[in-house]
Amino acid sequence: MLTVKGLNTEYPSQKGPPVKAAQDVTFEVPAGKFFTLLGPSGCGKTTTLRSIAGLERPVGGEIVVNGRTVYSSEKKIFIPPNQRNFGMVFQSYAIWPHMTVFANAAFPLEVRKTKMTAQEIREKVMRVLSAVALEQYADREATKLSGGQQQRLALARALVMEPELLLLDEPLSNLDAKLRDRMRFELKRIQRELGLTTIYVTHDQGEALALSHEIAVMNEGRIVQVGTPREIYEHPRTKFVADFIGTTNFIDGTVLGMDTATGRWNVRTPAGDMLVHAVQTLAPNMAVTVSIRPEDVEVFEEAAPAGSGLNTTSGMVDQKVFLGDFVDFQIKIGEFTLLSRAHPSMRTPIGDKIHVRMNPEKCVAIPDISSARNAA
Ligand SMILES: Nc1ncnc2c1ncn2[C@@H]1O[C@H](COP(=O)(O)OP(=O)(O)OP(=O)(O)O)[C@@H](O)[C@H]1O
Ligand SMILES: [Mg+2]
Missing domain, CATH: 3.40.50.300 (P-loop containing nucleotide triphosphate hydrolases)
Structure with a gap:
């Protein structure tokens, strides 16, 4: 040892x-x-x-x-x-x-x-x-x-x-x-x-x-x-760690508060309000960055099966790249662009509507350093 x-x-x-x-x-x-x-x-x-x-x-x-x-x-x-x-x-x-x-x-x-x-x-x-x-x-x-x-x-x-x-x-x-x-x-x-x-x-x-x-x-x-x-x-x-270890989506947001039904934190982001997993302690109004891996952004052609406590939204296919084992979608949700890595059987054309689902367990909220210091 x-x-x-x-x-x-x-x-x-x-x-x-x-x-x-x-x-x-x-x-x-x-x-x-x-x-x-x-x-x-x-x-x-x-x-x-x-x-x-x-x-x-x-x-x-x-x-x-x-x-x-x-x-x-x-x-x-x-x-x-x-x-x-x-x-x-x-x-x-x-x-x-x-x-x-x-x-x-x-x-x-x-x-x-x-x-x-x-x-x-x-x-x-x-x-x-x-x-x-x-x-x-x-x-x-x-x-x-x-x-x-x-x-x-x-x-x-x-x-x-x-x-x-x-x-x-x-x-x-x-x-x-x-x-x-x-x-x-x-x-x-x-x-x-x-x-x-x-x-x-x-x-x-x-x-x-x-x-x-x-x-x-x-x-x-x-x-x-x-x-x-x-x-x-x-x-x-x-x-730094999220970015260095593989590709990830970073979504800036502000903590709204604890969601009592799920015990998760609720965060307001440009991609909509989402429930997140937090490693560190959060507090209302704290500035955070939500990290979610492209392979954890699930996409559906029909409205996504909601399931309890899952984040669901929809957007428009802006770009897509076929990579053999998978296909990468760039999805516009309002002004925000979200990257999804999907099964190659997903064929939604550019410009079409696409539904998105994200498990809160995979949406990791990281406090922005300056605001974490203020809250501490
Ligand atoms: N012999 C040396 N004299 C002075 N500075 C050095 C010396 N060796 C390394 N450094 C400096 O120390 C820091 C750490 O270097 P180190 O070689 O440990 O990095 P590393 O993580 O192994 O990088 P790499 O992935 O490029 O091999 C760097 O800023 C480097 O410029
Ligand atoms: Mg070295």
């Missing part, structure tokens, strides 16, 4: 104050779980990972792995990276040229001055090479592998030490879309089979959702939300 508490890491800058790359980063990863740091370029993901590895020296905080403190500003502890026993695959993975696949994978064991016999090393290396499906290439020169195979070799080299913690920084970034999908499955399988506690860094939200037990969304050096993929996707706490 990994605990990161109040981690701060800075870089000196030529002029002016230092760059605060990781600020008050706090999270916990139970043993055997797959945890992802997700966020836009420059938000501090690599910095956080390198701080855990010991490749950067933080200015404050604490890092504990399986009960062993590897960094603590308070206790003045800093265990050097080569004594942490973590496996790491870097953003730009590096395999050693002029060495065979086998020699590359065996390298961490050879340099670790262990008392392992050549036979023991051979067994360990072949086990990890077969885990990443490279055993048949063991004797080939490493540079004569495809990009995807080289990336798997980098992973094998990180696995061979049987690390307490596996740190992966965008390990699939150099692969084409198809290979990336396949490697994703493979990575997940290896992680599960070996029960490896894994910290994964990516700016690809699809990858994060597909692989992780838990995701920490980062922005400007800070973690802004931690949760399961489903929690993060369905109940984002901020506009």
